[in-house]
Amino acid sequence: MRIVPVACLSDNYAYLVIGDEGAAVVVDASEAAPVRGALRREGAHLAAIWSTHHHWDHVGGNEELAREFSVEVVGHASDRGRLPGLTRGVAGGDTVRAGSLEAKCLHIPGHTLGAVAYYFDAGSAGDGGAVFTGDTLFCAGCGRLFEGTPAQMHASLASLARLPGTTRVYCGHEYTENNLRFAATLEPSNAAVAGARARAASLRSRAEPTVGTTLDDERSSNPFLRVGSPEIRATLGVASDADDVTAFAAIRAAKDAFK
Numbered sequence: 001m002r003i004v005p006v007a008c009l010s011d012n013y014a015y016l017v018i019g020d021e022g023a024a025v026v027v028d029a030s031e032a033a034p035v036r037g038a039l040r041r042e043g044a045h046l047a048a049i050w051s052t053h054h055h056w057d058h059v060g061g062n063e064e065l066a067r068e069f070s071v072e073v074v075g076h077a078s079d080r081g082r083l084p085g086l087t088r089g090v091a092g093g094d095t096v097r098a099g100s101l102e103a104k105c106l107h108i109p110g111h112t113l114g115a116v117a118y119y120f121d122a123g124s125a126g127d128g129g130a131v132f133t134g135d136t137l138f139c140a141g142c143g144r145l146f147e148g149t150p151a152q153m154h155a156s157l158a159s160l161a162r163l164p165g166t167t168r169v170y171c172g173h174e175y176t177e178n179n180l181r182f183a184a185t186l187e188p189s190n191a192a193v194a195g196a197r198a199r200a201a202s203l204r205s206r207a208e209p210t211v212g213t214t215l216d217d218e219r220s221s222n223p224f225l226r227v228g229s230p231e232i233r234a235t236l237g238v239a240s241d242a243d244d245v246t247a248f249a250a251i252r253a254a255k256d257a258f259k
């Protein structure tokens with residue numbers, strides 16, 4: 001299995017997930033043309049479209065690609081009627097397959113109520129596994145709460161954080177450098193944040209994507225997975241005995257106001 005990030009729009013990523021026999025799934029078909037070009041370059045044929053949520057910048061190419069390649073479009077069942085081209089609605093715990101590719105669907109509401117992650121375990125993905133998180137879990141960040149509550153988003157992030165630490169995270173946007181700038185303001189003594197910033201800067205200086213960090217990386221540097229950090233709580237004035245959802249909400253509010 002190979003994973004190919006496909007740059008779309010201004011800072012989005014679609015992903016080709018390519019099986020050994022050349023069948024490919026596109027996760028989050030933001031635009032048709034870049035995905036079509038990537039399929040040609042990689043010598044792959046499209047077998048399915050899997051959408052993480054209904055926002056236009058993740059689904060703009062769904063209908064065009066679905067018509068051209070006659071493939072199904074997968075998304076959460078609750079997004080029927082607002083996710084373009086949806087032909088199969090899934091729920092958390094369902095399995096989706098295309099050719100030799102197989103992933104488990106994880107329902108992760110918060111950014112939107114119908115957000116889905118697609119998880120390939122280490123056996124199917126190799127190299128520790130992979131999870132496609134859309135705009136729920138970013139590298140060093142998380143998405144805004146457009147539809148869900150802080151409690152829902154915290155629970156969704158916690159469920160992702162329980163996946164094996166070697167699992168690689170493929171998210172919907174190239175926001176990593178800004179996310180890490182924010183993380184450094186909350187937890188300036190965290191060496192993992194400094195290391196992640198250096199790595200991200202190096203990659204971006206070569207115009208390479210920062211995606212594909214591991215969950216171990218995220219647990220050490222992503223403030224939204226570190227709601228119990230005494231330093232983060234002190235920075236934001238969150239009581240040491242406050243519950244984790246309260247701490248998460250404070251971090252999210254601070255990020256919303258961060259420039």
